[in-house]
Amino acid sequence: MTHSRSRSHSRSQTEQPRPAGLPAFQTLLDSTNWASLATACGTGESLPAALTLLTSPDPVIRESALQDALGPVTHQNSIYEATVPVALFVAAILDHPAITAGDHCHDATTRPTLVQLLDWLGGTAYDANDECVAFDESLYGEGCLDEFAEMRAFRDARPAIFSAVQALLGHDDADVRHSALIAAIPLIEHPLLTRHQADLAGHARRLLAASTDRHHRDRVLDALKAWGHETRGLENTSDIAAREHYARLRAARASRDGDWTGGGYSEDPPF
Incomplete structure (x- = not known):
């Protein structure tokens, strides 16, 4: 299977x-x-x-x-x-x-x-x-x-x-x-392996300070949020624009198809 x-x-x-x-x-x-x-x-x-x-x-x-x-x-x-x-x-x-x-x-x-x-x-x-x-x-x-x-x-x-x-x-x-x-x-x-969260959070902050890669930034911001870290102060203008864009896409999708995240799948777009 x-x-x-x-x-x-x-x-x-x-x-x-x-x-x-x-x-x-x-x-x-x-x-x-x-x-x-x-x-x-x-x-x-x-x-x-x-x-x-x-x-x-x-x-x-x-x-x-x-x-x-x-x-x-x-x-x-x-x-x-x-x-x-x-x-x-x-x-x-x-x-x-x-x-x-x-x-x-x-x-x-x-x-x-x-x-x-x-x-x-x-x-x-x-x-x-x-x-x-x-x-x-x-x-x-x-x-x-x-x-x-x-x-x-x-x-x-x-x-x-x-x-x-x-x-x-x-x-x-x-x-x-x-x-x-x-x-x-x-x-x-x-x-x-969850004990490694603190170490990875440090690496994530260093990535955010240096990288412009959209995929990488999205992944580490999502991880930091999931680990209970406040991320607004780590976001740049591109991150904010991406977050707002994803929110609009989710709202449009929910409006068209119903609550598509209701089944537990909540990862941000792109689709």
């Missing part, structure tokens, strides 16, 4: 000791029965080859492998049987020399592999966050998560994934540390 938010390598000699709960990437690659795991387009039989290319020293090869490795396990915001081992593999290669060395070797039109992997982890974590669970419970009843084994498995894996993401929160490159923060925010909803 899949859960949809849209309703409905040769062994590397450079592998480092992994954080607790996060296996080495080669172990994940070798020990997973990929062909038995469902994806959006069949099974994960082709995933090992694509995942292996993510650690290629050639950034062009890595770039072309991203869609083949990640697309089949997150199609239409769904989580599949193969999503969790792919997510753990991605977390396990965040410090791989080929990826970290490529941070400053990309052209102006291509984001570093490290940033793209963090963005994928964050997007997938948002697809399995508490808000999604609340929405599903409004549709299918409390406890429906028991029926969504793939989502439950991803949520259980959040501490292991966070252990790799956390190491990048202080990265020298602003794009990397900001993407790490956005990925960390939904991960720390796990009960074992």
Whole structure:
């Protein structure tokens, strides 16, 4: 069964000791029965080859492998049987020399592999966050998560994934540390990780002081509000305009369709 938010390598000699709960990437690659795991387009039989290319020293090869490795396990915001081992593999290669060395070797039109992997982890974590669970419970009843084994498995894996993401929160490159923060925010909803809220709040304030990225600003402002922080003094004129725009969109949607947030899904637009 899949859960949809849209309703409905040769062994590397450079592998480092992994954080607790996060296996080495080669172990994940070798020990997973990929062909038995469902994806959006069949099974994960082709995933090992694509995942292996993510650690290629050639950034062009890595770039072309991203869609083949990640697309089949997150199609239409769904989580599949193969999503969790792919997510753990991605977390396990965040410090791989080929990826970290490529941070400053990309052209102006291509984001570093490290940033793209963090963005994928964050997007997938948002697809399995508490808000999604609340929405599903409004549709299918409390406890429906028991029926969504793939989502439950991803949520259980959040501490292991966070252990790799956390190491990048202080990265020298602003794009990397900001993407790490956005990925960390939904991960720390796990009960074992909520103690990291104060630390992430500090990172969030630093992002707001430096970044103009609309998506990043929206995510950290929403997180700070959810954690009980006053955010009005942190907003700039663009944030205020965006907040007012989202409010107008919500009002128009509610007027047309009824109270569309009544089922527990309250994330701000864009739709």
